[in-house]
Amino acid sequence: MSGGTTDKGRERTFVLTGATGFLGGHLMAALLERGDRLVILGRRSKGISLDERISGYLDWFGLGNRRDRVETVESDFLRPLCGVSAERYEALRGGSWPIIHCASDTRFFELKRREITDANVHSLKGILGLAEDSRAPFFHYVSTAYAAGTGRFLCPESPGGSGEFANVYEETKARAERDIMAFCTRLSIPFTLIRPSIVYGDSRTGRSTRFNALYFHVKSLQFIRDIYLNDVRTNAGRKSREHGVSLDENGILHLPLRIFLPQRGSLNLVPIDYFVSASLAILDQAKAGFVYHVTSHDPKNLEELAAYCESFLKIKGIELHYGPSSGTVLSPPEALLDRFIEAYRPYLADMRSFDRAHTDQATGGLRVPGLTYENFKRCMDYAVAVNWGQRYKSSF
Ligand SMILES: NC(=O)c1ccc[n+]([C@@H]2O[C@H](COP(=O)([O-])OP(=O)(O)OC[C@H]3O[C@@H](n4cnc5c(N)ncnc54)[C@H](OP(=O)(O)O)[C@@H]3O)[C@@H](O)[C@H]2O)c1
Known part of the structure; x- marks a missing residue:
């Protein structure tokens, strides 16, 4: 795949992780739809290769015709060179593409602390190593608004909350933010922290690929x-x-x-279509070192x-x-x-609210679609129709 450019309005290439997940999958679709190219780092699952999984996902989005704009690379961020061959790594290194790191273990359970910490903290070594080796022009990390920690009412758009966390997921996301900030600052790699609150399906169609929260x-x-x-x-x-x-x-x-x-x-909810629009605007307007709260002005x-x-x-x-x-x-x-x-x-029982000045600036004040009963019903009708995602199990 040829090298990308960061000039606005021209074709670009991004390295993307987490593309087999809910947010990363939607981001993948939106980036491809606007004409960008992607190098997707991910893993095989249940005997299905990453390539097949991404093809299944692209079909779900009706984007099978964009397949030639995607390169998939089976990786393991805990292994040296992200678990890819020296030759493949050399090609990744040479790309010098902006990286969007969206992969994360999103479970909350204390019993899974070791796996969650491996995925959310220890895995950073591999992907940040790639950012360093490839002199990535930007490292965008998809975090969570709840990395701010529990002891606050108004959470500022500033990195790595300290203090108390509701669960190991929040704790490891905050730790990841701090590690990314320290690493990128030391190596002068521009970075952003994109922090969504709780994301649900598409407010216009009701469609979704994940049915938690x-x-x-x-x-x-x-x-x-x-x-x-x-x-x-x-x-x-x-x-x-x-x-x-x-x-x-x-x-x-x-x-x-x-x-x-x-x-x-109240519950701070944003639909996936808003997450995608806001994230595209943030990627285009990114200011180095900025935190962006992709949250609702109007929690439910x-x-x-x-x-x-x-x-x-x-x-x-x-x-x-x-x-x-x-x-x-x-x-x-x-x-x-x-x-x-x-x-x-x-x-x-959450009482936090989130400062959104950076996001409002980057998105030109784009409003978050409200969760009306009609939107709610559309999303839940869809969830029931696909049996809460059971129908997707073998697709991706
Ligand atoms: N969903 C939300 O409401 C929400 C809200 C705030 C923030 N976020 C953030 O958004 C990002 C994506 O969340 P999501 O809801 O899309 O999660 P998701 O649907 O559970 O997807 C997680 C993605 O991360 C990958 N992944 C997990 N563990 C991994 C590991 N050990 N090594 C490599 N890849 C791994 C998964 O790959 P496999 O498919 O191979 O498992 C999948 O692609 C996360 O950073 C999360 O913290 C999500």
């Missing part, structure tokens, strides 16, 4: 609802009656569910989200309770939901 709550509620609908159909509603659950003549399931949260908060309060869930799932009875829940005996459906949402609880 916002989707996970709706899917959990749907799962609990279906237990009782099934009980009503097959067991004359015996368990439902025991648990105070009933189906009315309009088909609405009355499902009393108290959700206990430490405090009133939980009461409104609960009402969206009730309408979508045809249920009634969600109640949000704030403050200590000690001593409260949970009903069986409440206990089940409580277990499901445990890992996400800090985000449901």
